[in-house]
Amino acid sequence: YFTLGVCFAGIHEEMLKDVVRTRSYQNVITQNNFLFKDKIVLDVGAGTGILSLFCAKAGAKHVYAIECSQMADMAKEIVKTNGFSEVITVIKGKVEEIDLPVPKVDVIISEWMGYFLLFENMLDTVLFARDKWLADDGVVLPDKASLHLTAIEDAEYKEDKIEFWNNVYGFDMSCIKKQAMMEPLVDTVDQNQIVTNCQLLKTMDISKMSSGDASFTVPFKLVAERNDFIHALVAYFNVSFTKCHKLMGFSTGPRSKSTHWKQTVLYLEDVVTICEGETLSGSMTVANNKKNPRDIDITLKYAINGNRCKVSRTQHYKMR
Amino acid sequence: LLCLFCSARFDSDGPLFAHCGSVHGFDFHKLVRELGLDFYGCIKLINFVRSKVAENKCWSCAEISQLEGKVPWAEDSYLKPFMEDDSLLHSLSIFDDEEDEDCGMPVVTGECSVGNGRSGELQGNGLNTIIDDCSDISARFEKAVTTESNGGDNNGSLSEEQTDRQLKITRASVTAKEIKKVDDNYFGSYSSFGIHREMLGDKVRTDAYRDALLDNPSLMNGATVLDVGCGTGILSLFAAKAGASRVVAVDGSAKMSSVATHVAKNNGLLYDENANTEQKGGPQVISVVHTKAEELNHKIVVPPNGFDVLVSEWMGYCLLYESMLSSVIYARDHFLKPGGAILPDTATILGAGFGRGGTSLPFWENVYGFDMSCIGKEVTGSSARFPVVDVLDSKDVVTDTAVLHYFDLATMKESEMDFTASLELRLPESGAAAVAGVTWCHGIVLWFDTGFTDRFCKDKPVVLSTSPFSTPTHWSQTIFTFEEPIAITNEKSVVGSSASVGSAECPAGTIRSRISIVRASEHRSIDISIETTGISSDGRKRSWPAQIFNL
Numbered sequence: 013y014f015t016l017g018v019c020f021a022g023i024h025e026e027m028l029k030d031v032v033r034t035r036s037y038q039n040v041i042t043q044n045n046f047l048f049k050d051k052i053v054l055d056v057g058a059g060t061g062i063l064s065l066f067c068a069k070a071g072a073k074h075v076y077a078i079e080c081s082q083m084a085d086m087a088k089e090i091v092k093t094n095g096f097s098e099v100i101t102v103i104k105g106k107v108e109e110i111d112l113p114v115p116k117v118d119v120i121i122s123e124w125m126g127y128f129l130l131f132e133n134m135l136d137t138v139l140f141a142r143d144k145w146l147a148d149d150g151v152v153l154p155d156k157a158s159l160h161l162t163a164i165e166d167a168e169y170k171e172d173k174i175e176f177w178n179n180v181y182g183f184d185m186s187c188i189k190k191q192a193m194m195e196p197l198v199d200t201v202d203q204n205q206i207v208t209n210c211q212l213l214k215t216m217d218i219s220k221m222s223s224g225d226a227s228f229t230v231p232f233k234l235v236a237e238r239n240d241f242i243h244a245l246v247a248y249f250n251v252s253f254t255k256c257h258k259l260m261g262f263s264t265g266p267r268s269k270s271t272h273w274k275q276t277v278l279y280l281e282d283v284v285t286i287c288e289g290e291t292l293s294g295s296m297t298v299a300n301n302k303k304n305p306r307d308i309d310i311t312l313k314y315a316i317n318g319n320r321c322k323v324s325r326t327q328h329y330k331m332r
Numbered sequence: 333l334l335c336l337f338c339s340a341r342f343d344s345d346g347p348l349f350a351h352c353g354s355v356h357g358f359d360f361h362k363l364v365r366e367l368g369l370d371f372y373g374c375i376k377l378i379n380f381v382r383s384k385v386a387e388n389k390c391w392s393c394a395e396i397s398q399l400e401g402k403v404p405w406a407e408d409s410y411l412k413p414f415m416e417d418d419s420l421l422h423s424l425s426i427f428d429d430e431e432d433e434d435c436g437m438p439v440v441t442g443e444c445s446v447g448n449g450r451s452g453e454l455q456g457n458g459l460n461t462i463i464d465d466c467s468d469i470s471a472r473f474e475k476a477v478t479t480e481s482n483g484g485d486n487n488g489s490l491s492e493e494q495t496d497r498q499l500k501i502t503r504a505s506v507t508a509k510e511i512k513k514v515d516d517n518y519f520g521s522y523s524s525f526g527i528h529r530e531m532l533g534d535k536v537r538t539d540a541y542r543d544a545l546l547d548n549p550s551l552m553n554g555a556t557v558l559d560v561g562c563g564t565g566i567l568s569l570f571a572a573k574a575g576a577s578r579v580v581a582v583d584g585s586a587k588m589s590s591v592a593t594h595v596a597k598n599n600g601l602l603y604d605e606n607a608n609t610e611q612k613g614g615p616q617v618i619s620v621v622h623t624k625a626e627e628l629n630h631k632i633v634v635p636p637n638g639f640d641v642l643v644s645e646w647m648g649y650c651l652l653y654e655s656m657l658s659s660v661i662y663a664r665d666h667f668l669k670p671g672g673a674i675l676p677d678t679a680t681i682l683g684a685g686f687g688r689g690g691t692s693l694p695f696w697e698n699v700y701g702f703d704m705s706c707i708g709k710e711v712t713g714s715s716a717r718f719p720v721v722d723v724l725d726s727k728d729v730v731t732d733t734a735v736l737h738y739f740d741l742a743t744m745k746e747s748e749m750d751f752t753a754s755l756e757l758r759l760p761e762s763g764a765a766a767v768a769g770v771t772w773c774h775g776i777v778l779w780f781d782t783g784f785t786d787r788f789c790k791d792k793p794v795v796l797s798t799s800p801f802s803t804p805t806h807w808s809q810t811i812f813t814f815e816e817p818i819a820i821t822n823e824k825s826v827v828g829s830s831a832s833v834g835s836a837e838c839p840a841g842t843i844r845s846r847i848s849i850v851r852a853s854e855h856r857s858i859d860i861s862i863e864t865t866g867i868s869s870d871g872r873k874r875s876w877p878a879q880i881f882n883l
Contacts, residue, residue: 086707
């Protein structure tokens with residue numbers, strides 16, 4: 013069990029089969045030809061080249077597709093097979109290391125989002141490309157992303173994933189629980205599990221932000237919409253393409269159609285008993301791990317002072 | 333730790349280098365600073381000095397400062413320990429502040445889990461003594477030192493070194509740096525609990541080991557047990573419960589060995605060397621050691637070939653991915669007593685042919701209106717790079733199952749991990765034999781079984797199977813798609829046909845695949861080559877070009 017490179021094509025298959033993701037980009041491109049017609053486009057992290065193909069079909073003057081993995085060789089062949097060799101140039105290499113034959117591009121398009129929006133994401137790479145090559149009146153797609161938080165009841169799954177360690181073949185492995193809870197779970201949450209409102213934590217404007225803006229501390233206040241127990245907080249993200257003729261985008265929240273990103277579940281040490289109208293408040297800090305910048309450190313402070321439950325705690329999570 | 337220049341010994345590298353500076357005029361830290369050496373530069377320097385001292389050549393004489401660019405120890409051959417069991421290489425503390433892993437759990441004093449292998453931490457802990465088997469080496473060394481000439485001959489050597497520098501550096505094998513990088517990723521990938529949750533939740537896997545350990549009291553009662561790659565320690569816990577008198581659990585991940593220690597302690601099974609004799613004889617038998625299996629005897633005293641039982645869950649995708657088997661074989665040869673039990677003791681790779689349903693070709697042919705079939709072919713073509721690890725639906729299996737290769741884990745040599753063998757595939761005789769038309773075989777699916785046979789498990793032998801016909805495990809199966817599908821039939825008489833074997837007009841009676849699985853140049857990867865031949869019932873053959881995969 014050691015996932016480097018295993019099922020390589022399978023990762024792309026999964027992403028392409030994510031209809032919400034791929035069709036959203038397709039719709040953005042095909043329903044907004046004016047953004048692409050006769051323009052120079054840069055596709056950052058092109059993978060199979062699907063976005064470049066959509067752009068070429070929409071009338072782009074030229075598309076530069078940058079991909080650093082072996083998939084670049086496949087993308088080259090796909091471009092050729094589908095007759096777009098004159099329009100699309102695939103460049104195999106790292107964005108930070110390659111040269112473009114043009115000084116500026118009109119459009120940067122990228123599907124860079126990771127789990128929890130920021131985990132293993134290519135955001136820094138997109139910002140680098142933006143700063144180096146985007147024309148002054150150029151467009152970044154998507155240009156807005158936002159992170160959201162809500163709270164859920166999740167007794168059954170917490171039992172399976174966390175309480176599991178209490179009794180493993182008759183042995184007490186509960187000392188692992190605390191550490192296991194530090195690993196956020198990427199999973200699909202049923203909207204019926206949602207106990208509180210959903211709160212917007214943070215928005216990012218990819219056309220303007222700097223990479224430091226992806227580290228932040230924000231407060232939250234979640235109000236219960238029914239009497240229930242809260243076992244976990246759930247984070248998810250939305251992306252928007254605001255430069256389109258009409259606002260377009262998609263959400264990866266539990267009330268929306270599921271995507272391969274699912275949602276990110278953060279189990280609480282406490283089981284919070286909450287009554288309708290009561291508040292679970294606190295703050296969340298997100299930052300890149302100093303030793304391993306690809307990892308994300310999350311600090312969650314939460315407190316409730318309710319009829320049935322008075323609790324206050326700080327928990328740390330690490331996505332790696 | 334043996335001095336670089338004389339037979340003086342030290343407990344840690346600090347005093348050793350201080351001694352080299354004051355007595356031998358060799359200031360190691362100064363050299364490292366001035367030349368800006370990294371960890372591997374230091375290793376190379378040490379090996380270089382040892383090699384030159386052994387040959388009585390002066391390494392320095394101010395020649396170092398006149399070097400332009402390359403130092404005389406630049407070659408990768410100096411990564412290889414010059415001296416066998418050179419503990420100084422393991423104890424180098426010069427870069428230590430960047431190495432500490434955050435284990436998350438405090439190491440309770442008095443326990444035997446060793447932090448990060450530095451010799452300094454082994455003091456005062458009765459269990460941890462470095463075996464001093466350097467006696468033959470120091471004898472060799474004494475000889476070299478006494479024949480060293482006084483004065484004379486100190487600068488004849490450098491012209492040789494200049495020639496050495498100009499020699500082409502050949503890279504015949506993976507350098508120590510590459511291995512360290514891969515190993516860091518490898519052990520690190522197991523430090524996330526999701527993976528352990530998945531493995532422990534794999535009932536087929538864990539039940540098999542539980543049964544082998546708990547249902548074979550005649551083997552386990554009173555036995556001394558070595559658990560290689562213990563993870564959370566579950567196998568050691570089973571062994572202790574089964575009545576082992578002593579269990580040593582080993583893991584290359586600092587975090588997991590810390591976890592395993594806590595788990596053993598919380599279950600009252602952790603060995604306490606300070607316990608008095610009355611308390612001994614109870615279940616507290618498990619010691620956890622953070623080490624690679626190959627370095628176990630550097631960390632604790634183990635009598636060579638002293639364990640009664642070696643247990644390990646080492647299997648990777650396609651059995652051999654991760655190449656942990658070589659560590660298990662090393663442990664077997666060095667730490668298991670002759671005739672001792674190895675669990676599991678057999679491993680078999682099996683295969684069968686599958687039909688179109690087992691491929692992903694249809695998906696890639698039309699992706700949002702674009703033809704991406706080259707990716708589908710990439711998975712199958714002659715230069716395909718990755719096999720697919722996935723669960724194959726048993727209904728997609730079209731041929732009989734055949735054995736590709738069998739390993740006797742008790743006797744095999746490490747070199748036998750790399751092998752070539754043939755798979756002979758035919759349609760089943762019965763059942764769907766009356767299928768009209770032709771069956772298309774799109775590729776080969778491989779899986780493995782491991783046996784805890786009655787050779788050692790006399791009370792209750794157990795088989796752990798990852799077959800597509802059994803309950804799926806986290807190993808799934810490994811799927812290799814042919815470049816083009818091959819028609820196969822079990823009709824005995826094929827009408828004489830000029831069509832090539834394996835086509836619809838002339839289906840093959842047998843599909844023979846010659847499969848080689850060898851360790852790849854990248855540490856822990858494997859290369860798999862498959863050469864397939866279709867054989868018609870009248871003996872005609874057609875061969876397809878070899879397909880190479882890397883996992």
